[in-house]
Amino acid sequence: SGEFQIGYNIKPLDPTTVGSIVRYGKHRYPLRHEAKGKSLVYSQLYPFEGLQNYTSGIIHHARLTAMSDIYSFRTMPASGPKSYPRKIAIFGDLGLTYNTTATISHVKSNNPDLVVLVGDVCYANLYLTNGTGADCYSCSFSNTPIHETYQPRWDYWGRLQYRWLERDLANVDRSITPWLVAVWHPPWYNSYNAHYREVECMRVEMEELIYSYGVDIVFNGHVCNSTMNINGTPEQCFLFICNASN
Known part of the structure; x- marks a missing residue:
């Protein structure tokens, strides 16, 4: 109301x-x-x-009781070059603005096969809210196309995180998975003063690893501006998309 x-x-x-x-x-x-x-x-x-x-x-x-449950889901397609999603929606940093509802409505109206959220959903006075008491769910199995390197429920950074990612990239069968896509929230490269080189330590440690395994596309959010090139020139190997929701 x-x-x-x-x-x-x-x-x-x-x-x-x-x-x-x-x-x-x-x-x-x-x-x-x-x-x-x-x-x-x-x-x-x-x-x-x-x-x-x-x-x-x-x-x-308001809670309505004594009603039957309705479940709807779509199973993953079999692995193979021709069986991956045909329509993918990628967005992040929704926040709480006039554009938030419009962005979600636009995504729903296009009925994508896969939705990728690159981080930052909503904000609460710079602190965590009390929550709803629900469990904190996470990806706890590895036989899916999407693998996670870090969860805030546990602290795995430094060598452990690096070695996990190295093993994961090495195990990708490019004959089955021809496109290798990486997603994390803050971009390594951007020209926006407020976020310039904000995650430089991560870039220094992991960029060579990403390059060595031929990652095709990286999706990031965080910086609410468009970046069409890197260092003023077109980049031949990487395509960085910063905040695809804007």
């Missing part, structure tokens, strides 16, 4: 002013059942000068 606000002097809405009630039934009319829930307002406040704050409209939550 209500509208979200973006600006410097914003006033959050009062969630107690609107009831959270859902009416439902087996038919459109009449709706014989009713469920009451709760409402809240989410605010993102920046302590830095020059950055605009955000506060949501009133968000309603």
